[in-house]
Amino acid sequence: MEWNKMEGLLEKYFEGDTNVDEENALRHYFLSDDVPPHLEQYKAIFGYFAKAKKENLTSNAVDSQLFLSKKRLALWLPVAASVVVMLGVGGYFYFGSTNEKQDLGTYQSPEVALKETQKALAMLSTHVNTGIESVMYIKEYEHSKGLIFKKQ
Incomplete structure (x- = not known):
């Protein structure tokens, strides 16, 4: 019946709610030879930790x-x-190195300059709104991530 207790500890371990003593108990249990067949898959995880602990650089x-x-x-x-x-x-x-005069977009008529400026600002506004929509997706991602990964 000890394996029932270990299954409960495994669930706590994968949820991140175990303390050091519980993790040590899991490690000792899975390093032993009396692990039931349905829990054999977890031996590799805890065996790795034991092997890594023995390695010295x-x-x-x-x-x-x-x-x-x-x-x-x-x-x-x-x-x-x-x-x-x-x-x-x-x-x-x-x-x-080009010495040609470049057209800087100057206009002689104020009405034409106003229309061109409005057209440029409308295009800029469209691109800024697209960027703001992307930020909303990022906020939704952060909210979902906060629900999945609990901060300690």
Whole structure:
């Protein structure tokens, strides 16, 4: 009948309502050999935690990998910076070297300028309203997420 108690603890565990003692009891139970067949699938979960606890990383291996990555970064950082500078200078000369006068959308008649301004503002308003509708979807998502995942 101990497996009935463990099933109740499993439900609490997956809901996130167990305490440390209950989780230790689950771990000890699933590491034992007398687990019923319908609960065998959970042995892998608690077996993983036991295996991960036994693993020890050596600090030398981590430090040497970190050193190698910093060394590689130190080698590639100047190369990347020079490429960015070259692209910036090249882009300036390619796109900024035209001396043609550009039409800035100036109008001689105030009535035409007013109509064009109203048309531009109406287009802007349409796009802003579309963006606001997207924000409403995000708010609904946040509300649903709050219902599913309880904040502690």
